[in-house]
Amino acid sequence: MSDLTFAFVASDAPIAQTARATLTARYGEVPLEQADIIIALGGDGFMLQTLHGTQHLPAPVYGMNRGTVGFLMNAYNEDNLIERLSLSEETVINPLSMTALTVSGESHTALAINEVSLLRAGPQAAKLRITVDGKLRMQELVCDGALVATPAGSTAYNYSAHGPILPVGSDVLALTAMAAFRPRRWRGALLPKNAVVRFDVSEPRKRPVMADADSRQVSNVVSVEIRSEPEIRHRLLFDVGHGLEERLISEQFV
Structure with a gap:
């Protein structure tokens, strides 16, 4: 393990940049393409950014929290990094792909590790039609929005x-409504991981809707199709006893 090479990446926050300078001086670093392990320093948003930016590389990503919540990160500690990595647990997650068609006829694609969400972009509630695997499941959902989340993004x-x-190994997706007005109190559904979910927007000009995939936004959508991408594998490392599965379970008892 001591022969492994590291690449350190950090958010723009001063606390993250300081940590990067300290760790690179202590452990050394190589370019991203040559690293055995990528160390991400920041918060959850920066971790998502890092995973998207390095998905073409084989190296796993080990995050250390220099942000706020840090659900996807490990605790920050400058000491014993090599020992922590030698004992770490690996979790593999697959992202969602979003294909969004706009009022103007443009098609936009993006990947999301946490969720793809649709949100009303005007004063009136959105009207959505939901189709799953080509079968119409809900003719009209009147709401502030709806989303499809992966287990990793379910918290x-x-x-x-x-x-x-959702447990990280459950092979299901969560379809969740936001402030559903009709059907009243509808909270959503659990779907198989391989399900293809399509939202069609009714009255898109009168009731504009935007789509968001891990902060990649598309305005004025008329339809959004979402599916899991099993061929894309994000490898995350967590300290022993603090893996993603444990975190997802613990989050339900706080």
Whole structure:
């Protein structure tokens, strides 16, 4: 393990930049393409950015929290890094792909590790039609929005919208409504991981809707199709006893 090479990446926050300078001086570094392990310093948003930016590389990513919540990060400690990595647990997650068609006829694609969400972009509630695997499941959902979340992202926006927390190995996706007005009190559904979910926007000019995939936004959408991408594998490392599965379980008892 002592022969492994590291690449350190950090958010723009001063605390993250200081940590990067300290760790590179102590452990050395190589370019990203040559690293055995990528060390990300920042918060959860920066971790998502790092995973997207390095998905073409084989190296796993080990995060250390220099942000706020740090659900996807490990605790920051300058000492014993090599020992921590030698004992770390690996979790592999697959992202969602989003294909969004706009009012003007443009098609936009993006990947999301946490969730793909649709949000009303005007004063009136959105009207959405939901199709799963080509079968119409809901003719009209009147709401502030809806989202499809992965297990890894189920504690983020999905949980804030009262969606379920999903075990990391459950092979299901959460479809969750935000402030559903009709059907009243509809909270959503659990779907197989290989399901293809399509949202069609009714009255898109009168009731504009935007789509968001891990902060990649598309305005004025008329339809959004979402599916899991099993061929894309994000490898995350966690300290022993603090893996993603344990975190997802613990989050339900706080």
